[in-house]
Amino acid sequence: MQAFDFELTQRVIFGENSIEKLGELTRNLGGNRVFIATDRGIEKAGILARAVSALQNEKIAAYVFADVSPNPTTEDVENAVAVAKTEAPIDLIIGLGGGSSMDCAKGVNFLLTNGGKMEDYWGINKATQPMLPSIGIPTTIGTGSEAQSFALIAQAETHVKMACGDRKAKFGTVILDATLTETLPRSVAAITGIDAIAHAIESFVSTRRNPMSQMFAQHAWRLLNANFEAALEPKDPTARSNMLFGAYLAGLAIENSMLGAAHACANPLTARYGITHGVAVALMLPHVIRFNSTLAEESYRQLHSGGDLADRIVELKEIGNLPNTLRACSVKHTIETIDIPILSKEASGQWTAQFNPRPLNIQDFTKLYEAAY
Numbered sequence: 001m002q003a004f005d006f007e008l009t010q011r012v013i014f015g016e017n018s019i020e021k022l023g024e025l026t027r028n029l030g031g032n033r034v035f036i037a038t039d040r041g042i043e044k045a046g047i048l049a050r051a052v053s054a055l056q057n058e059k060i061a062a063y064v065f066a067d068v069s070p071n072p073t074t075e076d077v078e079n080a081v082a083v084a085k086t087e088a089p090i091d092l093i094i095g096l097g098g099g100s101s102m103d104c105a106k107g108v109n110f111l112l113t114n115g116g117k118m119e120d121y122w123g124i125n126k127a128t129q130p131m132l133p134s135i136g137i138p139t140t141i142g143t144g145s146e147a148q149s150f151a152l153i154a155q156a157e158t159h160v161k162m163a164c165g166d167r168k169a170k171f172g173t174v175i176l177d178a179t180l181t182e183t184l185p186r187s188v189a190a191i192t193g194i195d196a197i198a199h200a201i202e203s204f205v206s207t208r209r210n211p212m213s214q215m216f217a218q219h220a221w222r223l224l225n226a227n228f229e230a231a232l233e234p235k236d237p238t239a240r241s242n243m244l245f246g247a248y249l250a251g252l253a254i255e256n257s258m259l260g261a262a263h264a265c266a267n268p269l270t271a272r273y274g275i276t277h278g279v280a281v282a283l284m285l286p287h288v289i290r291f292n293s294t295l296a297e298e299s300y301r302q303l304h305s306g307g308d309l310a311d312r313i314v315e316l317k318e319i320g321n322l323p324n325t326l327r328a329c330s331v332k333h334t335i336e337t338i339d340i341p342i343l344s345k346e347a348s349g350q351w352t353a354q355f356n357p358r359p360l361n362i363q364d365f366t367k368l369y370e371a372a373y
Contacts, residue, residue, distance in 0.1 A: 011173045018175050019175060023054040024058060030133065033092075034060055036048070036064045036094045039100065039101055042096060043066045051094070064083075065104075067080075071100065071159075072107070073159070074119070074156045077107035080108045091133075093133075095134065095171065096139065099152070104151075105136070106145075110166070113130065113131045134169075134173075135172070137180070140181065143247065146248060148170065149255060163351055178244050179237070186232045187321070191282075193228050194285075198285050200253065201313075202261075206356075213252075214257075219246075221304065227242040227243050232319070261347075261360055262288040263350070264347045269326075271346075279322060283326060285310075286314050291368060296357045326369065340369045340370065344363075347365045348360065
């Protein structure tokens with residue numbers, strides 16, 4: 001067996017209604033004045049009220065920024081930090097929601113404790129000062145941000161996604177409570193669920209994979225593949241619970257092995273066209289799997305022995321009513337436009353591209369986009 005380095009540093013509380021333990025957990029971490037990053041959908045669904053109530057039961061003050069946008073930008077983080085500073089001293093940070101809210105919470109932790117701007121932390125381990133204890137509470141069934149030390153924040157001007165990673169930014173405690181996903185619409189369940197599936201698949205074959213990351217990725221795939229369809233309906237709490245746990249396991253796999261070309265292709269689509277991240281990843285994933293199969297076919301077969309993996313992803317997308325072509329997402333590609341060459345150049349520069357099992361150049365990315373078009 002190959003040598004590897006794998007880190008597990010989180011406390012995970014899993015179970016229905018475990019959100020009710022938030023106050024106790026916060027108190028145990030020394031929290032008295034807590035900042036929560038979330039969005040209006042979470043507030044409207046009553047989930048924020050449940051979190052605040054749990055904190056108030058322990059007489060913990062909660063200060064909220066509920067305006068996190070999808071694909072959070074540097075502007076989101078700066079606005080959240082401004083709120084947090086007016087309520088200083090904050091002694092604990094909570095990310096409540098999907099990946100956007102959790103990434104924003106990590107971004108706030110960077111700036112509140114280390115100062116500067118998000119661009120200063122683009123890369124790995126650039127924070128020089130200690131960071132605040134933090135708790136991640138996912139309310140979707142797919143991003144895996146709660147398991148990772150990276151905050152994905154887009155530059156407000158260019159929409160380029162920055163991966164800002166630091167072990168100190170990783171949530172020390174995670175609450176996985178499937179009751180928080182009950183109000184998740186079918187479409188969002190499909191989008192986040194397919195994103196988690198992509199995490200499991202890409203991390204399983206990444207060039208940085210190791211026996212531990214593959215173990216987590218494989219178990220994640222089994223849970224996600226088996227429960228995806230049932231989890232689209234909120235009336236099946238068991239399926240959503242399994243998806244929530246599978247998404248977390250896939251996030252652990254990413255943290256210790258990275259991703260690949262599907263995510264490299266997806267980021268420019270999100271930046272240029274506003275295509276939701278999970279949709280963009282799902283569009284590209286079957287084509288990337290087929291491209292990689294010349295080198296990774298045996299690994300794909302090890303992951304999914306029930307037939308062709310790319311065909312299974314197409315089937316899952318159809319079940320989730322997700323678009324199957326870039327044309328359906330209004331990506332232009334005619335003689336008069338140069339969209340795909342631009343996308344290919346941008347994809348080739350994405351960080352995750354270097355971990356794909358089969359090396360790619362700009363021409364390879366062009367072929368992938370052409371196939372998806």
